[in-house]
Amino acid sequence: xxxxxxxxxxxxxxxxxxxxxxxxxVWLINRNAAQVDAxxxxxxxxxxxxxxxxxxxxxxxxxxxxxxMDSGAVDLVIVLVKSFHTGEAMQAATSLIGPQTxxxxxxxxxxxEDILADIVGRERVLAxxxxxxxxxxxxxxxxxxTIGKDTHIGELDGRITARVQxxxxxxxxxxxxxxxxxxxxxxxxxxxxVNVATGAVSxxxxxxxxELYQVSELEATGVAAVAEAMAVAKASGITLSITDPxxxxxxxxxxxxxxxxTSMLQxxxxxxxxxxxxxxxxxxxxxxxxxxxxxxxxxxxxxxKGIERSLKL
Numbered sequence: 001x002x003x004x005x006x007x008x009x010x011x012x013x014x015x016x017x018x019x020x021x022x023x024x025x026v027w028l029i030n031r032n033a034a035q036v037d038a039x040x041x042x043x044x045x046x047x048x049x050x051x052x053x054x055x056x057x058x059x060x061x062x063x064x065x066x067x068x069m070d071s072g073a074v075d076l077v078i079v080l081v082k083s084f085h086t087g088e089a090m091q092a093a094t095s096l097i098g099p100q101t102x103x104x105x106x107x108x109x110x111x112x113e114d115i116l117a118d119i120v121g122r123e124r125v126l127a128x129x130x131x132x133x134x135x136x137x138x139x140x141x142x143x144x145x146t147i148g149k150d151t152h153i154g155e156l157d158g159r160i161t162a163r164v165q166x167x168x169x170x171x172x173x174x175x176x177x178x179x180x181x182x183x184x185x186x187x188x189x190x191x192x193x194v195n196v197a198t199g200a201v202s203x204x205x206x207x208x209x210x211e212l213y214q215v216s217e218l219e220a221t222g223v224a225a226v227a228e229a230m231a232v233a234k235a236s237g238i239t240l241s242i243t244d245p246x247x248x249x250x251x252x253x254x255x256x257x258x259x260x261x262t263s264m265l266q267x268x269x270x271x272x273x274x275x276x277x278x279x280x281x282x283x284x285x286x287x288x289x290x291x292x293x294x295x296x297x298x299x300x301x302x303x304x305k306g307i308e309r310s311l312k313l
Contacts, residue, residue: 001024001025001075001076001167001170002024002025002073002074002075002076003016003019003024003025003026003027003074003075003076003077003078004026004027004029004064004067004074004076004077004078004093004096005026005027005028005029005078005080006029006064006077006078006079006080006081006089006090006093006096007029007030007079007080007081007082007085007089008028008029008030008035008060008080009030009080009134009136010133010134010135010136010142010143010263010266011080011106011130011132011133011134011263012028012030012078012080012134013028013039013044013046013134013140013142014046014132014133014134014142014144014145014146015078015080015106015130015132015134015146015176016028016044016058016078017044017046017056017058017142017144018046018144018146018174018175018176019170019171019174019176020044020056020057020058021056021174022170022173022174022175024170024174025059026058026059027059027060027061027067027074028044028058028059028060028061029060029061029062029063029064029066029067029093030060030062031062031063032062032139033062034139035060035139035140036060036061036062037139038138038139038140038141039058039060039139039140040058040059040060042055042140043055043056043057043058043140044056044057044058044060044140044141044142045137045140045141045142046142046144047137047141047142047143047144048144048147049144049145049147049255049256049257053141063092064092064093064094064095064096065095067095067096072098073096073097073098073099073101074096074098074101075100075101075102076101076102076103076104076167077093077096077097077101077102077103077104078104078106079103079104079105079106079107079112079116080106080107081107082107082267082272082273082275083107083108083109083111083112083275083277083278084273084275084277084278086105086107086112086115086116087115087118087119090103090115090116090119090120091119094119094120097120097124101120101124102124102125102126102163102167103116103120103124103125103126104125104126104127104128104153104167105125105126105127105128106128106129106130106151107275107278108191108192108195108199108263108275108278108279109192109195109275109278109279109282110188110189110192110278110282110286111278111282112127112278113125113127113156117156122156125156126153126154126155126156126163126164126167127153127154127155127156127184127185127187127188128151128152128153128154128184129151129152129187129188129190129191130149130150130151130152130176130191131149131150131151131191131194131251132145132146132149132151132176133145133146133149133256133260133263135259135260135261135266136266143257143259143260145255145256145257145260146175146176147175147255148177148254148255149177149255150177150178150179151171151176151177151178151179152178152179152180152181152184152187152190152191153167153168153171153178153179153180153181153184154180154181154182154183154184154187155184156184158182158183158184159182160180160182164180165180168180183239185238186238186239186240186241187241189229189233189238189240190240190241190242190248192229192279192282192283193226193229193230193240193242193245193247193248194248194251194252195252195279196222196225196226196229196248196279196280196283196297197222197223197225197226197248197249197252198212198222198249198252198253198262199262199263199264199265199274199275199276199279199280200225200264200276200279200280200300200301200303200304201218201221201222201225201300202261202262202264202265203262203264203265203267203268203274203276203304203307204300204303204304204307205218206265206268206269207265208258208259208260208261208265209252209253209256209257209258209259209260209261209262210257210258210259210260212253213253219249221296221300222249223245223246223249224245224296225280225283225296225297225300226245226246226248226249227245228283228287228292228293228294228295228296228297229283229294229297230242230245231287231292232283232286232287232290232292232294235290235291235292236286236289236290263275264276264279264304268307268308268311271311273308274304274308276300276301276304276305277301280297280300280301280304281297281301283297284297284298284301
C-alpha cells in the first residue's frame with residue numbers, strides 16, 4: 001500500500017516507521033526541514049520502551065508536492081497534523097488524491113472529519129482514533145509507544161466496508177493493533193476522554209507520565225474532567241464503551257515509558273500552540289449546546305490558554 005503521513009511528527013513517525021518496516025511505501029510529510037533532512041540522510045531512528053534504537057530507511061518531504069512529483073497519488077493519506085492546521089494542510093495536499101485515495105484522520109479531538117470532507121469529499125473520508133504514541137527525542141529520532149496500544153478506524157456511516165477492513169489488516173500486519181468500529185463517533189469520544197484525562201493536567205504541571213501518575217490531586221482533576229465529558233456525551237446521544245471515569249486516566253499511561261510526554265506538553269515545550277480547543281475546549285462547547293456544566297474543563301482550558309499567552313503564542 002502507498003501511504004502518506006500528513007503531519008509526520010512524533011506519532012506520525014512512529015506509525016509511519018512501523019508501516020515502512022512492514023514493507024509499505026510510506027511518505028512522511030513534515031514542514032521542518034531539519035527533521036526531513038535527518039530522516040532522508042540517515043534514516044528514522046525508533047527507540048522502543050526498553051531504550052533500544054533501530055534505524056528505518058524512510059521517504060520524507062516537506063510538502064505534498066515533493067511526494068506527488070515522485071510517486072503520484074497515494075492509496076491512503078493519514079492525517080496527523082495539529083488540529084488547527086487540518087484545513088490548510090489538506091488543501092496543500094490535494095495533489096496526493098487519486099480516484100481511489102482514502103483520507104483518514106487519526107488526530108486528537110473532535111471535528112476533523114467535517115473539515116476534511118469539505119475539501120476531498122465525504123465519500124473519501126474515514127475516521128479513526130489511536131492510543132499509540134510517540135515522543136520526539138531529536139530530529140528523526142522518536143520514542144515509540146505502539147506496542148499494546150489499540151487503534152480504531154471506521155466509516156463515518158458505520159458500515160464495515162472492504163476498504164476499511166483492508167486498512168485495518170495493513171495496520172495489524174505491521175504490529176499496530178487495529179479494529180474496525182461500527183460506532184466511530186462513540187470511538188472518537190472514547191479517545192477524547194483519554195486526552196481529556198491527561199493532556200491538560202500534564203501541560204499545566206509540565207510533568208511526564210511517570211511523575212504525573214504520582215500526584216493524587218492531578219489524578220482527581222483529570223478524572224473529574226472525564227466525568228464531565230462523559231455527561232456531555234450522554235446528553236449528546238453518544239454511545240460510549242467507557243463506563244468509569246477513571247478508566248481513561250488509567251488507559252492513557254498504560255504501557256508507556258516513565259518519561260513519555262503528552263502531545264500537549266510536547267507542544268508547550270516546543271513553544272507551539274496546543275490542541276486544547278479541540279479537546280477540553282470541545283467538551284466545553286458541546287456542554288454549552290446540550291446544557292451540561294463543565295467547570296473543570298473550563299478551568300483547564302483557561303490555564304492552558306494562560307500558559308500559551310505567557311509564551312507569546
